[in-house]
Amino acid sequence: MTAAPQSAPRTVIETRGLTKRFQGLVSVNNVTFQIAEGETLGVIGPNGAGKTTLVNMISGTLTPSEGQVVFEGQVINDVPAFRRAHLGIARTFQVMKPFHGMTVLENVAVGALFGRGAERSMAAAKEKAREWLEFTGLGRRIDANAEALGGPDRKRLEFAKALSMQPRLLLLDEVMAGLNPVEVDEVVDLIKKIRGQGMALLVIEHVVKAIRSLSDRVMVLHHGEKIADGDPTRVLEDPRVIEAYLGKRRT
Ligand SMILES: Nc1ncnc2c1ncn2[C@@H]1O[C@H](COP(=O)(O)OP(=O)(O)O)[C@@H](O)[C@H]1O
Ligand SMILES: [Mg+2]
Numbered sequence: 352m353t354a355a356p357q358s359a360p361r362t363v364i365e366t367r368g369l370t371k372r373f374q375g376l377v378s379v380n381n382v383t384f385q386i387a388e389g390e391t392l393g394v395i396g397p398n399g400a401g402k403t404t405l406v407n408m409i410s411g412t413l414t415p416s417e418g419q420v421v422f423e424g425q426v427i428n429d430v431p432a433f434r435r436a437h438l439g440i441a442r443t444f445q446v447m448k449p450f451h452g453m454t455v456l457e458n459v460a461v462g463a464l465f466g467r468g469a470e471r472s473m474a475a476a477k478e479k480a481r482e483w484l485e486f487t488g489l490g491r492r493i494d495a496n497a498e499a500l501g502g503p504d505r506k507r508l509e510f511a512k513a514l515s516m517q518p519r520l521l522l523l524d525e526v527m528a529g530l531n532p533v534e535v536d537e538v539v540d541l542i543k544k545i546r547g548q549g550m551a552l553l554v555i556e557h558v559v560k561a562i563r564s565l566s567d568r569v570m571v572l573h574h575g576e577k578i579a580d581g582d583p584t585r586v587l588e589d590p591r592v593i594e595a596y597l598g599k600r601r602t
Contacts, residue, residue: 393566439519449497466516
């Protein structure tokens with residue numbers, strides 16, 4: 352028997368001509384991209400470029416005006432958000448919102464109950480939650496009230512919640528916002544650890560240094576349109592990309 356030819360990594364998420372309009376405004380315009388298993392796509396673009404709107408259409412909180420969201424070969428445009436979570440799509444929010452009145456452990460256990468792994472009992476969910484809290488470096492705070500956590504620990508909580516869902520695709524929307532450089536490095540290290548788990552990752556970030564060190568590919572959105580997609584170094588040095596970021600102030 353000869354060995355089977357090595358197959359290309361499978362595509363986990365794909366969009367085809369994805370478009371979102373709000374009244375007259377086109378927030379996301381005809382965006383097509385893919386992310387393969389184990390691949391990290393960095394997404395950058397100025398404020399208002401449509402990054403969060405794109406994530407919302409993938410996670411299911413917004414319905415596309417046109418185009419398709421394809422997850423593991425299946426068009427999921429009509430699949431509600433909770434079912435997408437169950438299929439294996441998890442996200443973090445730009446504005447962190449822990450469940451009110453619950454401990455850190457309970458917050459993460461909810462993820463384990465409703466994600467792809469769908470633990471059957473609260474005891475099993477808490478066991479999983481404990482493991483992910485150790486993984487994200489929050490093991491020492493499991494009994495704290497989630498709302499009492501400071502900024503960096505809240506981000507760790509968001510990561511643990513998302514990971515406890517055992518996603519195939521993880522969407523990270525500006526998780527480094529508001530962190531100091533040391534904290535940014537800690538989150539970069541955590542994302543590198545997550546990359547080793549084999550899922551597809553979409554990382555939206557303004558910190559270019561972090562994007563450069565994390566991404567296999569970088570996609571740039573500008574006024575809702577994709578203006579670049581490729582090798583991080585090449586994309587970040589593209590004059591059109593620099594122009595989009597610095598605009599008229601560029602000398
Ligand atoms: N629910 C909404 N209703 C109307 N306009 C929206 C809505 N959500 C986003 N937008 C608009 O869409 C554009 C893209 O926003 P967003 O996706 O949040 O950009 P980014 O995350 O890149 O900063 C912005 O002009 C924003 O005002
Ligand atoms: Mg945003």
